[in-house]
Amino acid sequence: MKFKLHFTETQIPFGIQAVHRFENGYGVSVIRNNLSMGATLGLFEIALLSKDGDIQYDQKPLPAGVLGWLKMYEVQDIMSNINDLTPEEK
Numbered sequence: 001m002k003f004k005l006h007f008t009e010t011q012i013p014f015g016i017q018a019v020h021r022f023e024n025g026y027g028v029s030v031i032r033n034n035l036s037m038g039a040t041l042g043l044f045e046i047a048l049l050s051k052d053g054d055i056q057y058d059q060k061p062l063p064a065g066v067l068g069w070l071k072m073y074e075v076q077d078i079m080s081n082i083n084d085l086t087p088e089e090k
Contacts, residue, residue: 003079005030015039020079024087025051030075037068044070046078060085 005018007030015033022028027049032038036045045068048056057065061081070078 001080001083002076003083005075019049022083024083024085026056026082026085027051027053028079028082029055037066038070041069043068044072044075046070046075048082 003020005020007016007018009015010017010031010033013033013035015031015036017029017031017033019027019029029047029049030044031047032042032044037043038045045066046062047066048059048062050056055065057063059065061078067078
């Protein structure tokens, strides 16, 4: 499944961000800005979000909460894995 991300510009830090919510209660923030991991190479960083919008650490499939140096197809793969989680796995 391919997810449509709607990026908006951010000023501090300068770059772009998209937030996507899944039906299972999870969400992700996908960024590329002057502070994100891999941005100088055109790569993205993704963070796993709770239903309240907080970054979730120690949760599958992103145990570190944030993962950087990603190409868009890798972001899509991670999003697919998050979409497949059941709400009980939160």
